[in-house]
Structure formats: C-alpha cells, structure tokens
Amino acid sequence: MRVHPKEILETIKMVSNENLDIRTVTMGISLRDCCNPDIDAFNNNIYEKMTTHAQDLVSTAEEMQSLYGIPVINKRLSVTPISIVAESCGEDDLTSVAETLDRVAKDVDVDFIGGFSALVHKGMTRGDAALINSIPKSLSGTKKVCSSVNVATTKAGINMDAVAQMGHIIKKTADMSKDDGGIGCAKLVVFANAPEDNPFMAGAFHGVGEPEVSINVGVSGPGVVNSAVRALNDPSLGDISESIKKTSFKITRMGEVIGKEVAKRLGAQFGVLDLSLAPTPAVGDSVAAILEAMGLESCGTHGTTAALALLNDAVKKGGSMASSSVGGLSGAFIPVSEDADMIRAVQRGSLSLDKLEAMTSVCSVGLDMIAVPGETSASTISAIIADEMAIGMINRKTTAVRLIPVPGKDIGDVVEYGGLLGTAPVMAVNNFSSEQFILRGGRIPAPIQALTN
Amino acid sequence: MVSNRFIITAIGVDKVGIVAGITQKMADYNVGIIDISQTIMEDMFTMIMLAGVEEDNFDLSSFQKAMSETGKMLDLDIRVQNEDTFRFMHRI
Numbered sequence: 001m002r003v004h005p006k007e008i009l010e011t012i013k014m015v016s017n018e019n020l021d022i023r024t025v026t027m028g029i030s031l032r033d034c035c036n037p038d039i040d041a042f043n044n045n046i047y048e049k050m051t052t053h054a055q056d057l058v059s060t061a062e063e064m065q066s067l068y069g070i071p072v073i074n075k076r077l078s079v080t081p082i083s084i085v086a087e088s089c090g091e092d093d094l095t096s097v098a099e100t101l102d103r104v105a106k107d108v109d110v111d112f113i114g115g116f117s118a119l120v121h122k123g124m125t126r127g128d129a130a131l132i133n134s135i136p137k138s139l140s141g142t143k144k145v146c147s148s149v150n151v152a153t154t155k156a157g158i159n160m161d162a163v164a165q166m167g168h169i170i171k172k173t174a175d176m177s178k179d180d181g182g183i184g185c186a187k188l189v190v191f192a193n194a195p196e197d198n199p200f201m202a203g204a205f206h207g208v209g210e211p212e213v214s215i216n217v218g219v220s221g222p223g224v225v226n227s228a229v230r231a232l233n234d235p236s237l238g239d240i241s242e243s244i245k246k247t248s249f250k251i252t253r254m255g256e257v258i259g260k261e262v263a264k265r266l267g268a269q270f271g272v273l274d275l276s277l278a279p280t281p282a283v284g285d286s287v288a289a290i291l292e293a294m295g296l297e298s299c300g301t302h303g304t305t306a307a308l309a310l311l312n313d314a315v316k317k318g319g320s321m322a323s324s325s326v327g328g329l330s331g332a333f334i335p336v337s338e339d340a341d342m343i344r345a346v347q348r349g350s351l352s353l354d355k356l357e358a359m360t361s362v363c364s365v366g367l368d369m370i371a372v373p374g375e376t377s378a379s380t381i382s383a384i385i386a387d388e389m390a391i392g393m394i395n396r397k398t399t400a401v402r403l404i405p406v407p408g409k410d411i412g413d414v415v416e417y418g419g420l421l422g423t424a425p426v427m428a429v430n431n432f433s434s435e436q437f438i439l440r441g442g443r444i445p446a447p448i449q450a451l452t453n
Numbered sequence: 454m455v456s457n458r459f460i461i462t463a464i465g466v467d468k469v470g471i472v473a474g475i476t477q478k479m480a481d482y483n484v485g486i487i488d489i490s491q492t493i494m495e496d497m498f499t500m501i502m503l504a505g506v507e508e509d510n511f512d513l514s515s516f517q518k519a520m521s522e523t524g525k526m527l528d529l530d531i532r533v534q535n536e537d538t539f540r541f542m543h544r545i
Binding site for chain 1: 455460462464488490492494499501503513514517530532533534535536537538539540541542543544
C-alpha cells in the first residue's frame with residue numbers, strides 16, 4: 001500500500017510547477033428561514049445566519065491547506081436565490097440585501113458570495129423582477145457579491161422576455177461600473193439549466209433542493225493536464241484521452257479527501273466535488289494550451305471543437321470514476337480573459353466569438369468573460385444570450401453567458417481586470433441587427449427533448 | 454479519520470548534514486521516522502520520509518514552520534503533508 005517516491009514527487013510537482021489547486025471551498029447556506037416582511041429585519045436575519053455558519057470556514061480551509069499541502073485559493077459562500085427569500089419584503093429595490101451580503105463577505109473574510117439570483121425560465125414573479133432590476137446598482141456598489149439569472153431550461157424552454165431584459169441589465173451594469181471597465185458584468189451570469197450546487201462563481205447559488213448547509217468543492221488543474229498531454233511521446237488521440245482521464249482521476253481523488261474533511265469539521269453536508277479545468281492567467285495553466293498540445297497551431301482554428309469535446313469528456317470520465325460526488329459543472333471552462341493562451345489566440349485572429357459559441361456546445365459552460373465593444377446594442381447582447389440558451393436547452397446541459405460590453409472600448413482594445421479575472425481583449429460581434437427577433441418576446445417552447453415522462 | 458502519518462519531502466542540492474538537521478528537528482517535536490528513502494532526481498537531492506506522531510493534539514503548523522526554517526538553513530525545499538494526500542491520489 002506504500003506510495004512510491006515517484007508518485008509522491010509527481011504530486012509535489014503538480015502543486016509546485018503546474019498550479020494544481022483547490023480553486024474553491026464554497027459553503028452553501030439556506031436562507032429560507034430568514035424571510036420577513038420588513039427588509040431591515042430580513043437583512044439582520046441573513047447577516048446573523050450567514051456569519052454564524054461561516055465564521056470558521058476560512059480558518060478550516062486554511063487548516064486543510066496546511067494539513068494536505070494543497071493550496072485552497074478561494075473561500076466562498078452561496079445562498080438561496082435572493083429573489084425567493086426577499087420576495088415577501090415587497091420591496092422593489094433589493095440593493096440593501098446585496099450590501100448586507102457584501103458586509104457578510106467582509107466580516108467572515110470570504111472571497112465571493114453567490115446567490116443574488118433569480119430563476120425565471122418560465123416567468124417572473126414580483127420578487128424576481130425586483131431582484132433583476134436591482135442588479136446594476138447592486139453589482140456596481142458591492143465588491144464581492146455575484147449574481148445569476150436562469151432564463152432557460154430544457155424542461156421549460158427559453159423565457160425570451162427575460163432574455164430581452166437581461167440585454168438591458170447587462171448594458172446598465174457595465175455603464176454603472178464604467179470607471180472599472182464594466183467590471184460589474186464580470187459578476188453576472190445568465191444561465192440555461194443552472195446547477196443548484198455549483199461552487200464556481202459568478203454562478204453559484206444554493207438551490208431550493210439543497211440541505212441547510214453544504215460544502216461544495218471546486219478543483220482545478222489545467223496546468224496538470226497540459227503537462228500530462230505534453231509529456232506524451234507522439235500520442236494517438238486515444239492515448240491523449242487516456243492520459244487526461246488518469247490525470248483527472250488523481251486530481252478528483254485529492255479534492256474529495258479535502259472536501260469531505262472540511263465538511264466534517266464544519267458540521268455541514270458534503271455536497272459535490274466539481275472538477276472543472278478553470279484556467280488562470282499563469283503560464284501553462286490554460287485550457288487553450290491543452291488544445292494546442294493536441295496538435296492545433298492556435299486555439300480556435302478548425303478542429304478546436306473536436307479537441308475540446310475529447311478533453312471535456314475525458315475529464316468527466318476520469319472524475320466520475322474517482323468520486324461518487326462529482327457534480328456541479330465538471331468539465332472544461334473557456335473564460336477568455338482568464339486564459340493567457342486564449343487571449344493570445346484572440347489577438348492573433350484565430351479565435352472568434354462564433355467559434356467560442358460552437359465550443360460551448362461541447363464543454364461545461366459557455367461564453368465566459370468575453371469583452372465586446374461598449375457600443376454593442378442591448379438587443380445584440382440578448383440575441384447572443386438567446387443563441388447560447390438554445391444550445392443548453394437542446395443539449396440538456398448547462399450553458400451560460402458572462403459578457404462585458406466595455407464602455408468606451410472597441411475591437412482590439414484590451415481591458416485589465418487583474419487577479420483571476422485577467423485581461424480581456426475586446427472581441428467583434430456580428431453587426432447585423434437581431435432587434436426585431438428579440439422584441440417579439442414571449443417564450444421559445446420547451447423542446448421535444450423535454451417530453452421524457 | 455485523518456491519518457496521523459506525514460510525508461516529509463526535502464528537495465535541493467546535496468550537502469553534508471541534511472538528514473541530521475531534519476531528524477534533529479523531528480526529534481524535538483517527538484515525530485518518529487517510519488520509513489526513509491533518498492535519491493538523486495534530475496540532479497536534485499530528494500529525501501522522502503514517512504513520519505508518524507502519537508499525540509492527538511499534535512501542533513502541525515508549528516512543526517511545519519520549524520521544518521521550513523530548517524529547510525531555509527540547509528537551502529532545501531521541505532514540505533510536510535498528511536500521507537492521505539498521496540494515498541488518495543495514487544491508491545484506490
């Protein structure tokens with residue numbers, strides 16, 4: 001049963017040279033018992049509940065980092081969608097709730113809180129409308145609050161009224177944070193088939209089917225997979241798939257042991273382990289680099305979708321063999337601004353928005369951290385969202401859009417966000433109008449795939 | 454149940470007194486050696502030790518700090534990690 005010295009050194013190399021990390025330990029907290037008709041009382045309730053449950057999250061995650069010698073990068077919280085729990089307040093402006101969440105984040109020292117969210121795939125209640133209308137002010141006025149809106153599911157179809165509205169909300173959010181390159185939009189995701197237990201931001205929330213408190217863990221390691229693929233000597237695509245599977249198996253096992261121990265120490269239920277290759281701006285810690293290691297001259301050229309399909313599937317297979325708790329998004333992320341080789345691919349003209357859209361049909365999420373010209377119309381943004389939602393709806397998968405129409409910037413400009421959010425090159429959108437289509441509103445009916453009962 | 458055994462790795466340039474320096478510090482903290490191996494990998498001296506502690510309230514973080522200071526003195530990169538990290542990753 002002894003572990004071989006070579007295996008020990010392999011693990012150490014993954015951490016020290018290849019950026020293997022626990023990207024996030026995210027505590028989900030139900031706020032369903034915090035409702036109150038008085039919004040001040042409601043804010044007090046959520047502050048008390050969250051700070052009580054999360055007071056030891058950061059110190060426990062740091063203990064785990066020390067015990068196992070694997071870095072835990074972010075500690076986060078997710079909560080029941082605020083549109084549901086704040087609805088009985090009867091207020092039209094929910095900014096004070098976002099401010100309360102931001103205060104919680106500061107006081108328990110977590111990196112982000114997700115759940116300033118609404119689920120409107122079939123229609124909107126008064127609370128949903130209040131939340132959505134509060135997004136621009138809330139995201140520009142807070143630092144650590146993340147927001148998501150689910151506008152489509154395979155079972156319900158696409159709520160095109162919500163899609164149309166989100167175009168305007170994204171524009172307004174960018175405008176209200178224009179001094180920081182529209183950074184408010186980096187904290188806002190529009191979803192199809194949003195998972196209720198995803199630990200990654202900006203889309204994390206604590207779904208209504210979740211327990212009182214849960215721990216979900218996000219493990220990442222594009223750098224490890226990239227090194228494993230590059231170490232192969234003239235491999236076939238089957239060899240590459242095999243190598244990725246083995247690597248993701250190892251990463252997942254390591255994540256599970258840490259996740260279960262964190263949950264145990266905090267008295268919370270262990271939810272899911274989300275193995276997602278989430279790139280960082282660090283050299284080699286890149287999903288585009290993995291695709292290029294497979295033999296593509298530059299990410300985005302013909303063959304990219306096929307290579308990404310292979311990668312995403314092998315990651316899932318390795319992960320699902322390693323743990324029974326694999327869930328959330330689990331696959332490969334393609335956030336442009338956060339991936340150094342993807343940025344380079346955009347800048348040298350090999351990667352376009354259209355190709356990214358095709359790639360999202362075979363990877364785990366969607367059009368992520370993409371900067372577009374500030375002049376892009378709300379209806380064009382809505383139409384980009386609609387396309388992405390259609391891919392999710394028809395393929396029974398999660399898709400998402402996190403676009404930033406950067407005020408005052410145009411194609412070829414570069415926006416610096418810093419930290420994990422990276423550097424975004426402003427990408428071209430199609431200049432023909434989609435306005436009439438978006439203005440029609442209504443709902444795209446649930447597809448035939450929904451009729452499974 | 455978290456294991457009470459740790460893997461200590463020291464990687465760096467070979468010189469006299471490495472093992473003595475490390476084991477002395479381990480003795481100070483009442484940490485026992487279960488197994489030890491040394492090898493030269495990619496021109497680097499690499500020592501891997503399986504170590505065990507008996508106490509339930511072992512102060513891991515101060516031991517890690519002491520080991521990392523020892524590492525600085527000997528010009529080595531020393532890590533102390535719970536053996537579960539490796540056991541779970543490489544064994545089913």
